[in-house]
Amino acid sequence: MHCQQIIHFSEPLEARDYPTPEPKGTEVLMKIDACGVCHSDLHIWEGYFDLGNGQKMDLLTRMSLPFTLGHEVVGEVAALGPDAEGVEVGEKYIIFPWIGCGECSVCKRGDELLCTSPKTVGTRYNGGYADEVIAPHPRYLVPYGNVPTELACTYACSGLTAYSALKKLSHLHEDDWLLLIGAGGVGLSAVHIASQVVKAKIIVADIDAEKRAIARQSGAHETLDNSDPAAALAKLQEITGGGAAGSIDFVGAPVTGSLGFNGLRRGGHMVSVGLFGDSMPLSLAMMPLAMRTIQGSYVGSLEEMHELMELVRAGKVAPIPYEVRPLDAANSALEDLKAGKVKGRIVLSPHS
Ligand SMILES: [Zn+2]
Numbered sequence: 001m002h003c004q005q006i007i008h009f010s011e012p013l014e015a016r017d018y019p020t021p022e023p024k025g026t027e028v029l030m031k032i033d034a035c036g037v038c039h040s041d042l043h044i045w046e047g048y049f050d051l052g053n054g055q056k057m058d059l060l061t062r063m064s065l066p067f068t069l070g071h072e073v074v075g076e077v078a079a080l081g082p083d084a085e086g087v088e089v090g091e092k093y094i095i096f097p098w099i100g101c102g103e104c105s106v107c108k109r110g111d112e113l114l115c116t117s118p119k120t121v122g123t124r125y126n127g128g129y130a131d132e133v134i135a136p137h138p139r140y141l142v143p144y145g146n147v148p149t150e151l152a153c154t155y156a157c158s159g160l161t162a163y164s165a166l167k168k169l170s171h172l173h174e175d176d177w178l179l180l181i182g183a184g185g186v187g188l189s190a191v192h193i194a195s196q197v198v199k200a201k202i203i204v205a206d207i208d209a210e211k212r213a214i215a216r217q218s219g220a221h222e223t224l225d226n227s228d229p230a231a232a233l234a235k236l237q238e239i240t241g242g243g244a245a246g247s248i249d250f251v252g253a254p255v256t257g258s259l260g261f262n263g264l265r266r267g268g269h270m271v272s273v274g275l276f277g278d279s280m281p282l283s284l285a286m287m288p289l290a291m292r293t294i295q296g297s298y299v300g301s302l303e304e305m306h307e308l309m310e311l312v313r314a315g316k317v318a319p320i321p322y323e324v325r326p327l328d329a330a331n332s333a334l335e336d337l338k339a340g341k342v343k344g345r346i347v348l349s350p351h352s
């Protein structure tokens, strides 16, 4: 097994070779065809999440080094453990990575995302910056039909995260406005999926003119330059006639969170998705006075993954832009993502 691994946090990944893992029990060995490079890979690479006010979440409490990143993985079944059933060698699947322990009470009732001992692929267990990976059970293998392999992988995180966040706002009406902040991989996925999930008109905020243009071409009704937060808020009020009914912050920085929250009208509902970090002040009086809701949304469930892929396989979701690079170019992919240079998704391929 060839892989690109974190040996030390914040230092360049290094190529490593290991013997091919042997699938045990219900495990399935997958030969990897493609793996998307996600923004959260940057945080794992750095080794912490910025919680604000000088506080950090140290990731060594939940994973160990060396570590293989990559949770947007598509591959071909190469071998089955003795108890793995329902898939055949040679079939290709997306690996649903957001896997729980399978044994606790929330996992048993199907809420694996709420599991406190998750076994996620590429964030806790070794992932897809490799040519082989182990999927713990065939139930996590999701078919992707005729969708191009390098695009299909992006649905495991960017597509699913967008879908799940949008579903939390499926109650919005046709004449409502939904503000999407950040038109990177996940935000742009949301623009593409939005019309399948919410009826509201879409306004996309991004500081990058090119990303705003892509969002507009992808179906956004309006776009907003939020490089000046006060001007952006005023413009948003003007466009929406008093505020958005819903907002999704795909960045998760203090300025974007503030725009998402302060840009809501009465009864507005903000969904917080991005993991940029730090903290923001919150006017507590405005919560009851304006009857606002803030909800966190992390990736999505296996059920939502199946719902999303049904839409995708039916051709109802336009593809996001993506660029394929060789697996061994993983470092430059992370650097470009960090520098904000990526439009859509970079996808690593062990074959190119
Ligand atoms: Zn991700």
Ligand SMILES: [Zn+2]
Pocket: 100, 101, 102, 103, 104, 105, 106, 107, 112, 115, 116, 117
């Ligand atoms: Zn569990």
